[in-house]
Amino acid sequence: MPGLLRPGKYFMQGNIAIGEAALIAGCRFYAGYPITPSNEIAEWMSRRLPEVGGVFIQMEDEIGSIVAVLGASAAGVKAMTATSGPGFSLMMESVGLASMMEIPSVIVNVMRAGPSTGIPTLVGQGDIMQAKWGSHGDYEIIAYLPNSVQEAFDFTIKAFNTAERYRIMTMVLADQVIGHMMGKLIVPDYSEVELVEREKPTVSPDQYLVADSRYLIPPMAIAGAGYRVNYDSLTHDDRGYPSVDREVSFRLVQRLVRKIRENERKIAEWEEYETDDADLLMVAYGCTSRSVKEVVKKLRREGFRVGLFRPKTAWPFPWWRLRELSERVNKILVVEINMGQMVHVVREYAARDIDIMHVPYAPGYMPDPGYIEGIVRKVYGA
Amino acid sequence: MSSAVDRVRLKDFSSIALSTFYKGLEEAIRIDRMPHIFCPGCGLGIVLKGLAEAILKSGIPIEKHVGVSGIGCTGRLPGYLKIDAYHVTHGRPIAFAVGLKLANPELEVTVVGGDGDIVTIGGNHFIHAARRNHDINVIIVNNFIYGMTGGQYGATTPVGSYTTTSPHGHVEYPFNIPLLAYAAGATFIARWTPIHYAQMVDTFIQMFEHKGFAVVEIIAPCVLYGERNRFPSYTDMVKYFRDRCVIDNEADLPKIGISLDPKEPLVIGVFHKVRKKTYEELYRELIERVSKGGAKE
Numbered sequence: 001m002p003g004l005l006r007p008g009k010y011f012m013q014g015n016i017a018i019g020e021a022a023l024i025a026g027c028r029f030y031a032g033y034p035i036t037p038s039n040e041i042a043e044w045m046s047r048r049l050p051e052v053g054g055v056f057i058q059m060e061d062e063i064g065s066i067v068a069v070l071g072a073s074a075a076g077v078k079a080m081t082a083t084s085g086p087g088f089s090l091m092m093e094s095v096g097l098a099s100m101m102e103i104p105s106v107i108v109n110v111m112r113a114g115p116s117t118g119i120p121t122l123v124g125q126g127d128i129m130q131a132k133w134g135s136h137g138d139y140e141i142i143a144y145l146p147n148s149v150q151e152a153f154d155f156t157i158k159a160f161n162t163a164e165r166y167r168i169m170t171m172v173l174a175d176q177v178i179g180h181m182m183g184k185l186i187v188p189d190y191s192e193v194e195l196v197e198r199e200k201p202t203v204s205p206d207q208y209l210v211a212d213s214r215y216l217i218p219p220m221a222i223a224g225a226g227y228r229v230n231y232d233s234l235t236h237d238d239r240g241y242p243s244v245d246r247e248v249s250f251r252l253v254q255r256l257v258r259k260i261r262e263n264e265r266k267i268a269e270w271e272e273y274e275t276d277d278a279d280l281l282m283v284a285y286g287c288t289s290r291s292v293k294e295v296v297k298k299l300r301r302e303g304f305r306v307g308l309f310r311p312k313t314a315w316p317f318p319w320w321r322l323r324e325l326s327e328r329v330n331k332i333l334v335v336e337i338n339m340g341q342m343v344h345v346v347r348e349y350a351a352r353d354i355d356i357m358h359v360p361y362a363p364g365y366m367p368d369p370g371y372i373e374g375i376v377r378k379v380y381g382a
Numbered sequence: 383m384s385s386a387v388d389r390v391r392l393k394d395f396s397s398i399a400l401s402t403f404y405k406g407l408e409e410a411i412r413i414d415r416m417p418h419i420f421c422p423g424c425g426l427g428i429v430l431k432g433l434a435e436a437i438l439k440s441g442i443p444i445e446k447h448v449g450v451s452g453i454g455c456t457g458r459l460p461g462y463l464k465i466d467a468y469h470v471t472h473g474r475p476i477a478f479a480v481g482l483k484l485a486n487p488e489l490e491v492t493v494v495g496g497d498g499d500i501v502t503i504g505g506n507h508f509i510h511a512a513r514r515n516h517d518i519n520v521i522i523v524n525n526f527i528y529g530m531t532g533g534q535y536g537a538t539t540p541v542g543s544y545t546t547t548s549p550h551g552h553v554e555y556p557f558n559i560p561l562l563a564y565a566a567g568a569t570f571i572a573r574w575t576p577i578h579y580a581q582m583v584d585t586f587i588q589m590f591e592h593k594g595f596a597v598v599e600i601i602a603p604c605v606l607y608g609e610r611n612r613f614p615s616y617t618d619m620v621k622y623f624r625d626r627c628v629i630d631n632e633a634d635l636p637k638i639g640i641s642l643d644p645k646e647p648l649v650i651g652v653f654h655k656v657r658k659k660t661y662e663e664l665y666r667e668l669i670e671r672v673s674k675g676g677a678k679e
Contacts, residue, residue, distance in 0.1 A: 029485055050672040055484045055665060060510035064477035067470065071450075071481025074468060075489065079481065097471050223466045223482055224489050226445040230412075230461045232469045241415060242461070242469075 003052040010185040014152040014178045015040035015082075017185050018108055019048060021156035022080055024187075026195060027106070028054035029079035031068035033061055033087060036120040037176040038110040041082035062087035066094040070103045074231065076222035078160055082108035084176075085118060088127055092134040098169035099139035099256055101231045102211070102220065104198055106159045108172040110179040111286075113337075113364035122364030123176035125286055125337040129344075131171055132315045138253050140260035142170040142267055143315040145285040149183030151312070161196035162267060166259050167217050173314060175337070177287035177366055201227065210240035213251050217259055264316035271310040272325075274300055278307030280379060281329040283322075283346055284336065285311050287366045292335055294369040295376060304380060314342065319349035326350035333379060335359045335372055403431070410434035410444065412464050419458055421529075423616030425602030428576035429523055430459050433494070436586030437465065442490045448482055449492055450475040452504060454530045456496035456523040473504030476511045479518045487662045490590055492519040498528050501557050502537040512566035512595045517660040519589045519596045522559055525604035526642065533606040540642050544610040558639035559599045560653050569594035571654040573638075575601045575623040578650065585652060594660050601640070601648065612644065623648065 005020040012020075019041050022030075030045040032038075046056040055072075059065040065081045072079040083091060088109045098105050109131070113124035131143045142162050144155035152174055159170040201208050201219040210229040212218040221227035234242040235249040243249060260267065271289075274296055275281065284292040289310045296308050309325055311318055326332060332350055334343040334357070343358040350356055359375055361367045404411050411434050420426040437447050449460025453472035460467040470478045475493045483491045493500070500508050500522045511518065527545055528534040534547040538559065543552040560571045570592040574582040582600065589596040603619035613619040622644055631651040638649040 029481065031481065050665075050669045051675075053669060053673070055669075057480070057484060057661075059477065059480075060506050063474065064480070064507050064510070067474040067477035068481035068484075070470075071468075071478035071483075072485035073481070074478070075482045075485035077485040079485070093471055094474070097474075101468070101470075221466075223448045223468075224446055224486055228445065228465055230467045230469065232461065233471055234469060 005187055007187045007189045010187065011182060012149055012185045013040060014146070014149045014174060014181050014183065015110065016044050017149050017153040018082070018156045018172065018174070019044035021153040022106070022160065023048060023052055024190070024193060025157045025160035026078045027080050027160060028052065029069065029072035029077045030054070030056045030081065031059050031065040031072070031079070032081045032083065033059055033065050035062070035084045035087040037112055037179050038082040038084045038108065040179070041108060041110070062090040063093070066091040066105070066107065067097070069105050070094060070098055070101070073103045073105050074101070074223050078104070078164070080106040080108065082110065084110045085112045085114055085120065086116070088130065089134070092130065095141060095169055096135035096137055096139055097233055099135075099141070100233050102167040102218070102256070104163035104167055105169045106156070106163055106172070107169065108156065108174060111173060111175040113362065119364040121176070123287060123337055123366055124362065124364065125175055125288065126341065126362065127173060128314050128336070128338070128341040131173060138257055140168065140257050141315055142166070142168065142260065143173050143313060144171070145312055145314050146172065146174050146178055147286050147289045147310065148178070149181055149185050152178055153185055153187070155312070157193060161194060164196045164198045165217075166263065167198060167220055168259060173286070175286045209238040211236055211238050211252065213238050213255060216255065216262065260316060265320070267313060268316045268318040269312035270318045270321060271312060273308040273310070275307035275309060275325055277305055278328075279305045279330045280376065281307050281309055281325055281332045283309050283311070283332060283334040283342065285314065285342065288335055288337055291367050291369045291372055295372045298369070298373065299376060304376070306376060311342070317345050317349070319345070322346060322349050323351060326354055329354065331355040331357065331379060333357045333359065333376065335361070335367060337366060338362050404434070407431065407434045407438065410437050410464055412462050415462055418462055420455060421605050423603060423605040424455070425525065425576040425600065425604070426455060426459055426523060428579060429521070429582070429600055429602065430462055432579055432583045433459070433521070433586055434463060436583050436590065437463070439583070439587055440490070440590040442590060446488060446490050447492065448489045449494060450479045450482065451494050452499040454496040454499050454528065456494055457499060459494045473499055473502075474507065475499065476504060476507040476518070476520065480511055480516055483516055483518050483662060484665070487517070487666075492521065494521045494523070496529070497522060497524040497526065497538040497559070498536040501559060501562065505537065509562070509566040512563055512568040512597070514661040515567055515569055515595045515658055517593050517595070517662050519598070521598050521600060523600045523602045524559060525602040525607060527604055527607040529604050529606050533610070538640070540640065543607070545607070556639065558635070559597070560638060561635040563597040564635050564654055567595065568597045568654070569656050569658050570596035572597070572652040573599040573601065573650045575627060575648070575650065576603070577620055577623050578627070588652070592655065594658055601650070611642065
């Protein structure tokens with residue numbers, strides 16, 4: 001494929017790897033608004049997209065950016081935006097819009113320190129809950145948590161694939177450390193890269209129903225294809241017409257969440273490190289998991305039975321595996337760069353009778369291994 | 383207080399057979415969705431009919447017409463057209479249209495929105511899309527009020543008006559939409575009322591033909607506005623349009639703000655039409671320039 005990053009070994013910045021992955025995934029439209037620390041993605045896409053025949057546009061704000069992404073995808077082009085902090089907050093309304101209209105779309109959120117303007121140049125992991133609950137009403141998204149340049153690349157391709165497969169908005173919740181990290185990247189042969197395209201309708205326009213409830217994921221007619229249908233942000237019936245009917249509206253909302261809930265075991269991913277005989281299970285993700293892994297390595301050498309459970313998807317959360325592990329360990333310690341977000345999910349799904357602790361940490365920096373090690377030693381009373 | 387809507391009642395209209403009203407337009411209108419939700423006395427039904435007629439006369443295959451709208455009474459209009467229609471969130475249809483058009487330049491993308499949707503909550507998207515001269519059409523049905531939510535004031539509500547959120551009289555100055563569009567860079571600007579049906583349809587067709595950001599303001603009667611402001615009967619605003627409209631294609635745009643003062647003229651016409659390269663054309667040239675530079679390793 002001309003113009004795409006060739007298979008091979010690279011030393012690359014996380015944000016650039018995200019851009020190159022998007023191009024390989026088939027992304028040909030980017031709309032965004034400048035915001036630190038995600039800027040390199042927009043800058044790279046503005047240079048690269050025209051090289052592969054795609055379109056880059058810098059919009060007037062983040063609201064316009066994500067809505068333009070949805071418009072482009074509605075016309076059949078894989079599309080994305082990238083943002084951080086306040087920009088992600090501004091996009092929340094359209095998370096619901098993407099869900100309601102079932103338009104495949106990708107947001108890369110390079111998480112930074114908040115609240116508000118916070119520290120734009122430094123790291124945070126404070127958008128875990130917002131990603132899932134930030135838009136009003138009931139909806140599902142898929143959110144990936146890369147902890148390396150390689151995963152930033154891999155998960156961006158996955159985000160496009162699952163967006164297309166489930167007709168849903170997906171997110172790559174990177175963080176400032178991962179976005180700005182230089183690291184090794186292996187681009188596989190294109191033949192090894194799975195690419196998914198949304199299902200197109202095969203019936204004639206008069207037979208086609210835009211929100212056909214006989215399907216879990218209805219085929220998607222794109223604009224201009226001759227189906228002449230109404231896509232509505234209002235609660236709608238199978239034809240896409242607005243409805244306030246009790247059964248019609250509940251059927252729609254149920255289907256929108258069932259798309260993901262019934263497939264969560266296919267979508268969710270995680271990594272386990274030294275969990276087989278662990279008595280203390282640490283839960284961490286993104287850049288934080290790199291510090292935690294160092295701590296696990298060091299303390300294992302000293303005989304502490306500590307392990308790491310690293311969700312690679314925040315949403316859907318791999319709760320069944322956490323529950324299994326929680327039945328074997330004595331304590332769980334959640335480390336994240338916020339004052340307590342994923343810990344709530346862990347508390348919800350862990351076996352009830354164990355001690356779940358949290359390391360609140362939100363200074364704009366990732367916790368050093370030494371800091372975490374000190375806390376773990378206290379937990380062991382050592 | 384009996385409202386204008388109560389006084390009119392549907393019985394006055396029940397004798398009008400839908401099939402007659404939309405005769406010849408069945409190909410462009412979703413008859414299965416009739417009757418529409420617009421109030422008796424509202425201008426939107428006429429705009430719907432006019433737009434359907436213009437789409438059929440445009441010479442552009444109906445499959446390539448796409449309607450985009452946001453929230454409000456006017457936001458419901460494209461859903462009644464038998465075209466690909468996207469009814470998105472409040473204020474955002476222009477941004478959605480920008481994405482559609484850039485992704486597929488063959489689409490004829492028309493945004494239909496009210497004054498609240500396009501120049502109030504969506505004002506930022508409006509001015510920037512005009513500035514970039516995207517090849518999209520924007521029909522702004524200006525009825526001076528938020529009708530769907532019950533009659534609150536918006537960015538075009540004339541100063542002194544009474545609305546549900548200005549019960550003591552409105553103290554803000556309104557936007558002059560053609561002037562705003564001109565200043566922002568729109569390349570086609572027109573204004574009509576629903577009683578100028580033939581001109582409106584003709585202007586819609588010109589708007590489809592125009593390459594660039596086209597703005598057509600339709601001054602629409604609204605019973606919710608009228609009942610509190612000098613136009614108590616549903617025909618009063620229409621009578622005002624009939625008596626006070628002045629067609630002036632050369633109008634000085636700073637002077638055509640709307641006060642709805644029955645003593646003041648209401649200036650309408652096709653005010654501005656200029657050909658300037660569109661964003662889509664410029665970006666296509668950019669892609670050709672870049673691709674000549676060869677693929678990146």
